[in-house]
Amino acid sequence: MGVIPAPMEVRPAPGQDFRLGPDTAIFTEPGSAEARRIGEYLAALLRPATGYPIPVTDENTATITLRLGGGGLGPEGYRLTTNVDGVSVRADAPAGLFAGVQTLRQLLPADIESPALVAREWTVPGGAIADRPRFPYRGAMLDLARHFHTLDEIKAFVDQIAAYKVNHLHLHLTDDQGWRIEILSWPKLTAGDGGSGVDGAGGGYLTQAEYAELVAYAAERYVTVVPEIDMPGHTNAAQVAYPELNGGIAATPRTDTAVGYSSLRGGDEVTYAFVEDVVRELAALTPGPYLHVGGDEADATPDGDYRTFMRRIIPIVERHGKKVLGWHEIAKADPPASVVPQFWGSAGTHPEVAAAATRGARVLMSPSNRAYLDMKYTPDTPLGLDWAGYIEVRDAYEWDPAAQIEGVGEAHVLGVEAPLWSETMRTLADVETMTYPRLPAIAEVGWSAVDRRDWESFRHRVAAHAPRWTLRGTAFHRSPQIPWE
Numbered sequence: 414m415g416v417i418p419a420p421m422e423v424r425p426a427p428g429q430d431f432r433l434g435p436d437t438a439i440f441t442e443p444g445s446a447e448a449r450r451i452g453e454y455l456a457a458l459l460r461p462a463t464g465y466p467i468p469v470t471d472e473n474t475a476t477i478t479l480r481l482g483g484g485g486l487g488p489e490g491y492r493l494t495t496n497v498d499g500v501s502v503r504a505d506a507p508a509g510l511f512a513g514v515q516t517l518r519q520l521l522p523a524d525i526e527s528p529a530l531v532a533r534e535w536t537v538p539g540g541a542i543a544d545r546p547r548f549p550y551r552g553a554m555l556d557l558a559r560h561f562h563t564l565d566e567i568k569a570f571v572d573q574i575a576a577y578k579v580n581h582l583h584l585h586l587t588d589d590q591g592w593r594i595e596i597l598s599w600p601k602l603t604a605g606d607g608g609s610g611v612d613g614a615g616g617g618y619l620t621q622a623e624y625a626e627l628v629a630y631a632a633e634r635y636v637t638v639v640p641e642i643d644m645p646g647h648t649n650a651a652q653v654a655y656p657e658l659n660g661g662i663a664a665t666p667r668t669d670t671a672v673g674y675s676s677l678r679g680g681d682e683v684t685y686a687f688v689e690d691v692v693r694e695l696a697a698l699t700p701g702p703y704l705h706v707g708g709d710e711a712d713a714t715p716d717g718d719y720r721t722f723m724r725r726i727i728p729i730v731e732r733h734g735k736k737v738l739g740w741h742e743i744a745k746a747d748p749p750a751s752v753v754p755q756f757w758g759s760a761g762t763h764p765e766v767a768a769a770a771t772r773g774a775r776v777l778m779s780p781s782n783r784a785y786l787d788m789k790y791t792p793d794t795p796l797g798l799d800w801a802g803y804i805e806v807r808d809a810y811e812w813d814p815a816a817q818i819e820g821v822g823e824a825h826v827l828g829v830e831a832p833l834w835s836e837t838m839r840t841l842a843d844v845e846t847m848t849y850p851r852l853p854a855i856a857e858v859g860w861s862a863v864d865r866r867d868w869e870s871f872r873h874r875v876a877a878h879a880p881r882w883t884l885r886g887t888a889f890h891r892s893p894q895i896p897w898e
């Protein structure tokens with residue numbers, strides 16, 4: 414069975430396959446609008462290829478049932494049982510139902526992903542699955558600053574990652590080359606398309622209405638949006654728009670990919686008025702619990718200023734009801750335990766991050782030599798960078814988030830996230846080529862128990878996903894490590 418991420422427990426029941434037919438219907442219990450919406454989502458997945466009407470009903474005669482309650486496997490866990498009479502998905506919460514639906518989707522033949530009718534048998538293998546994630550946070554990050562992606566492209570990306578139970582989308586909205594989110598109280602940030610992007614291509618920005626639409630779209634797929642305003646470094650675009658943020662000197666627009674040269678001025682009160690306005694507006698548009706403040710590569714910020722800055726802005730974010738995420742340098746500001754450092758180094762000893770974990774912080778793991786999907790697969794990969802090394806599929810798969818940093822074990826790990834920095838990626842196809850098949854690998858790293866993970870099994874399972882991506886029009890890299898079908 415080619416399910417990715419690998420479920421916790423699978424008990425096949427030979428001879429108990431369920432066949433979908435023209436009379437197949439989906440039951441969701443009356444009173445749960447969310448369950449009903451998940452039922453409609455599933456029906457919309459099944460109708461095009463099967464050609465069946467697949468009504469969603471609260472009639473208990475349906476053969477596919479989505480029920481809330483009695484799962485006993487936590488907020489994202491589910492139980493999926495299939496026999497000749499039908500398929501039952503049971504979960505304690507809607508997110509678990511949605512996870513079970515993604516598994517059901519993968520239990521059906523790959524042809525189910527076809528947008529057009531495919532005349533064939535549609536069977537679900539008999540058996541029982543009990544499943545729940547190892548870590549609560551499995552994410553992907555899109556860098557909209559270096560090269561912008563339209564709302565529709567980001568929605569397509571959300572559809573794709575939700576299929577692998579990835580439940581967070583981190584949007585890197587601001588950087589030296591561009592500012593990609595409308596802020597009403599600082600309108601010049603997005604004048605001129607928010608900056609032109611790397612090599613002068615890739616300008617653009619999300620209006621607040623578009624951002625709100627994206628957040629809602631993602632939430633319907635149980636993907637939480639995490640917005641990032643990178644500071645105090647990586648701020649050249651803001652300082653081009655507002656010289657007062659740069660001591661009165663207009664910064665020069667940048668389209669190169671250098672880092673570490675820009676900094677907000679920690680000693681100027683206007684800096685904190687700016688942060689307050691930006692955080693206030695963004696927090697109001699973000700139902701998710703996190704706001705990412707960046708904090709990486711603040712080489713132009715004196716250490717003392719960095720600490721002062723972080724100690725002043727962390728309370729601003731928390732006052733607006735959000736938890737702070739920051740790249741792991743934030744740990745040097747001795748932040749409160751509520752702040753989540755996002756680790757982007759490589760495995761080893763990182764005392765400041767370990768100290769934060771000891772104080773009770775949880776760490777989000779994005780080791781750059783494992784999870785950075787902007788790294789080339791091999792030296793001859795046309796797209797991507799190579800400063801963290803080459804990441805073939807096996808490198809993205811064979812690592813343990815609880816064994817990256819000395820002193821940061823299972824209990825300290827919030828989860829995993831795969832960043833896609835976009836210096837060299839301009840189109841959604843570029844992003845997809847770097848994302849597939851490595852993101853399913855990282856999704857399994859974040860979801861599946863260690864004893865359920867095995868490279869030989871994964872490489873064969875992911876090979877069977879290529880027809881799904883092709884039918885969905887998702888580009889992917891045909892890594893020689895995978896026995897593609």
Ligand SMILES: CC1=[NH+][C@H]2[C@@H](O1)O[C@H](CO)[C@@H](O)[C@@H]2O
Pocket residue numbers: 672709710740757785787798834835836
């Ligand atoms: C956290 C972090 N800061 C840097 C680093 O990762 O590498 C990325 C490219 O791989 C680059 O785009 C980013 O600005």
